[in-house]
Amino acid sequence: MAVKLSKKIMSKLGKTNAEFELIEEGDKILVGLSGGKDSLTMIHAMKEQQRRAPFKFDFVAVTISYGMGENFDNLIAHCREHDIPHIVHETNTYDLAKDKIRKNSSFCSFFSRMRRGYLYSVAKEQGCNKVALGHHMDDAAESFFMNFIYNGQMRSLAPKYRAENGLIVIRPLIQMRERQLRAFVVDNGIEAIGDEACPAMRFDVKMPYARAKMKDMLGDMEKEYPQLFTSLNAAFKNISADSFFDKEKFSL
Ligand SMILES: Nc1ncnc2c1ncn2[C@@H]1O[C@H](COP(=O)(O)OP(=O)(O)OP(=O)(O)O)[C@@H](O)[C@H]1O
Numbered sequence: 001m002a003v004k005l006s007k008k009i010m011s012k013l014g015k016t017n018a019e020f021e022l023i024e025e026g027d028k029i030l031v032g033l034s035g036g037k038d039s040l041t042m043i044h045a046m047k048e049q050q051r052r053a054p055f056k057f058d059f060v061a062v063t064i065s066y067g068m069g070e071n072f073d074n075l076i077a078h079c080r081e082h083d084i085p086h087i088v089h090e091t092n093t094y095d096l097a098k099d100k101i102r103k104n105s106s107f108c109s110f111f112s113r114m115r116r117g118y119l120y121s122v123a124k125e126q127g128c129n130k131v132a133l134g135h136h137m138d139d140a141a142e143s144f145f146m147n148f149i150y151n152g153q154m155r156s157l158a159p160k161y162r163a164e165n166g167l168i169v170i171r172p173l174i175q176m177r178e179r180q181l182r183a184f185v186v187d188n189g190i191e192a193i194g195d196e197a198c199p200a201m202r203f204d205v206k207m208p209y210a211r212a213k214m215k216d217m218l219g220d221m222e223k224e225y226p227q228l229f230t231s232l233n234a235a236f237k238n239i240s241a242d243s244f245f246d247k248e249k250f251s252l
Contacts, residue, residue: 003044003082003188010052012176013045020159022132022170025055029130029170030123033061033086035075035193037185038134042173043084044184046132060126061086064118066111066199068094074191089122094199111199123167130168138178141232142214150210154244156236175233 017023023046031046033039043061050057061084063072072088079086093114100110123131135157144156159174173181185192222228241249 005045005048009045009180013049013172016172016175022160022172023057027057027130028128029059029132030128031059031061031132032119033063037192038136038181040190040192041181041184042134047084062122063088064115065090066093067091089118091118107200120165120167130170132170132172134173135171136173136176136178136181137229140174141218142211145214146210
């Protein structure tokens with residue numbers, strides 16, 4: 001059955017694309033597909049964009065398996081049903097992680113670093129020039145406050161940047177709200193993979209509480225200031241670097 005994408009999602013995608021020149025004529029894009037609601041929305045929005053856009057681009061959805069016996073049958077069937085090219089790339093990250101955890105290295109960052117490496121190598125193998133990730137505005141805001149509070153850094157998630165290996169990383173959903181993406185999978189009755197797939201659930205490690213805390217804090221702030229996310233989005237494009245304490249950024 002064909003999926004229905006809201007006007008809001010498609011117009012946000014179009015605007016973000018135009019604003020940051022994310023998807024361009026002739027691109028071949030690897031789209032990271034975890035099977036969660038965000039990346040599922042992304043593959044459908046990109047498929048629709050492909051149909052509507054006056055320029056041609058290709059994409060392939062890629063799922064990195066950590067080698068912990070994940071079952072991607074539904075995801076594979078879903079992509080097939082919607083005529084979306086899809087590759088499941090098997091890895092032994094889970095086994096490697098067992099050693100790493102004994103050495104007490106940070107669990108989630110290990111998986112995310114490994115995953116990124118695999119996504120880049122599959123992108124090169126497949127002749128892709130770009131890699132698309134399904135981060136949204138709530139992720140950008142949470143990352144900003146996490147870096148601010150826990151790491152003493154002013155950083156967020158860029159809509160577009162060049163990785164060291166030359167690949168361009170894009171985030172087509174970065175100006176969308178998480179609730180819009182959740183609504184897409186719910187309204188279309190799409191089964192999304194949830195937190196149960198997070199490898200941290202298999203180990204006796206603390207779940208990433210910092211992000212959950214940021215989510216709660218932002219939820220409370222948004223109740224008090226309903227325009228919070230619109231304002232954050234504007235602020236992320238309006239940075240006065242020379243008004244902070246970084247000597248390198250002073251204007252004199
Ligand atoms: N196992 C994976 N294989 C391929 N891409 C992945 C995988 N895990 C994450 N990604 C990509 O990285 C993005 C951010 O990952 P993160 O784990 O933060 O996702 P998330 O917030 O759970 O989103 P989603 O709902 O898409 O899983 C995803 O949207 C997806 O594009």
